[in-house]
Amino acid sequence: MSYTRRIVDLELDDLFGEVAALALDGPKAVGKTTTAEQRTDGLVKLDSKAVREPVSADPQIILRRPRPLLVDEWQKVPEVWDVVRRAVDENAAGGQFLLTGSASPQDGAVQHSGAGRIGRLRMRPMTIAERGLVTPTVSLAAVLAERDAIQGESTMGLPEYVEEIVASGFPGMRGLSSRARGFQLDSYLRNAVERDVPEQGLAVRRPEAMMAWLRAYASATSTTASYSQILDAATPGHSDKPARATAESYRQVLASLWLLDPVPAWTPTGSPMTRLGQAPKHHLADPALAARLLGLGADALLGGKGEPLRPQAGSMLGMLFESLVTLCVRVAAQAAEVDIAHLRTRNGDHEVDLVVVRPDGGVVGVEVKLAAAVSASDGKHLRWLRDQLGSRFVDGLIITTGPTAYRRRDGIAVVPLALFGP
Incomplete structure (x- = not known):
């Protein structure tokens, strides 16, 4: 091939x-x-x-x-x-x-x-641009260089994005049937816990306890939940919870296997924004791993084409879509030699899903919206960030599941994920 x-x-x-x-x-x-x-x-x-x-x-x-x-x-x-x-x-x-x-x-x-x-x-799993589904028309490098080229049409909609979440960015799994792919993802996770972790020097007496922690971590995808909250979620109602030190050893060894890929909080220098949260945003290496750990296939997430999302699965779908967007943005950002982080004020008044930071301090803000259309209120946090940063604000993007890339009257760009590339 x-x-x-x-x-x-x-x-x-x-x-x-x-x-x-x-x-x-x-x-x-x-x-x-x-x-x-x-x-x-x-x-x-x-x-x-x-x-x-x-x-x-x-x-x-x-x-x-x-x-x-x-x-x-x-x-x-x-x-x-x-x-x-x-x-x-x-x-x-x-x-x-x-x-x-x-x-x-x-x-x-x-x-x-x-x-x-x-x-x-x-090197991370394949981005949407790498999967060859739609030709990207919006380049992060061009946005960072302040070349305004926000245009293009996408044929992908919500069902296709849901399929891409569960299809994974691991090249060898992408051609498999749904059942075979699920089997391989299960095997991947089980082998990581039962074989790769011990090879890293951590003796796991109860592999099921680490798998429970991984499931809890998956349920915290795209959030800043504390590690104490993740541990509690992994052991609901248990009186014999693993010690915090044990849970921390899980985190460290899984990170050493590149399976955890958190986004750090932004700590800007020379900025009037001082009351910012410091907690990382949680992501697994591939959102398909998170979906599999939670038992969420395409049908569970979408409820069938054209049918309403179930509330719990719908909320998780938004988090998984953000994780997919994060994968795509951070791979493009690495190629452009820029850093990414997330921003959240301590009181939660303002949150920007991703900030892409140039070496000169210029910032591109990115918000993720699981919808084909955006409303006038969408992008309010990007407008707030623009007001805070002034000339350091390079651009703001709202990444969606919609069909068209365009720039709004308020200056914020709307970009379908399928059209986003390096």
Whole structure:
């Protein structure tokens, strides 16, 4: 099958020819190895025992392979990181090593951070733009550069977005039937808890307790719920709740597997906004994982095409749609070399789902609306943000499920998610 380029390829195009070594970090099954293979000649697959054992005995052996060299699942033999770092010290020519990893190595396994020698890129599941459903017409890079190109028509509606939420952005799962895809997502989560977590050094005495915590985390998608609230939700009515330290160990190890992908709160410098919340907004690596953990398929979320949403599922659908939008925005933001965060005042009066921040302090605000049409009141938080920031406010976007991209009279842009791209 032909390779479908990913947004991270734009970054690799710019960087790998000049940077000697790059590491692609991200959860299993996002396509790191396939993407890296497009640019390398040599291959060391450390998830193979037959390959891993000799490399563990003599990590220097990897330097005998052809370059550009892909070291796949490098964290299985963390010593290769330092081998690559020292090789780059001796020869800093660009395009020599790509390392892929689906977990952060345990503390102390790597002697040196690799700063200045090994660059790091995060790779996430496929965005809507990468899935090839509709050709994007609104570029985040253009918005950041203040080039006004808000236009285009989308053929996607709410049923299609619901299907994309549950279809997942893991490339290998997208062609599967609904039943097979659900089976694979269940297996993915179960293997993460029962195999990957212990490999990270955390002994899980009760895997079902960690799965319950994951389900509670999924139910907090797109919220700033405290970790105490998540723990309570994971153990309703239980007198023998896991200790907070145990729950914190769950969070840390799942983050090390790149399965948790929270959005930090915005802490602007040189801004009159001082009373801002500090809690992160919770997201799993792929909204399909959250939907599966909660037992929500397309029918449960949508109630059938043309039928009203059930209240509880409808509320969760809005949170999952925001998570899908967040995935799409943060992948595009990384390619544009800008940061993202969320904004919420401490008293909850104002909330902006995402803020995209340029290095010069310019800000693009993003609000998410699970609707095909927006009302006059929609965007009030973006207008408030514009008033607060003045000239630092670059643009405001309301991302919807609607058909048309356009700019409103108040200056706020309305953009269907299907039309949003890097």
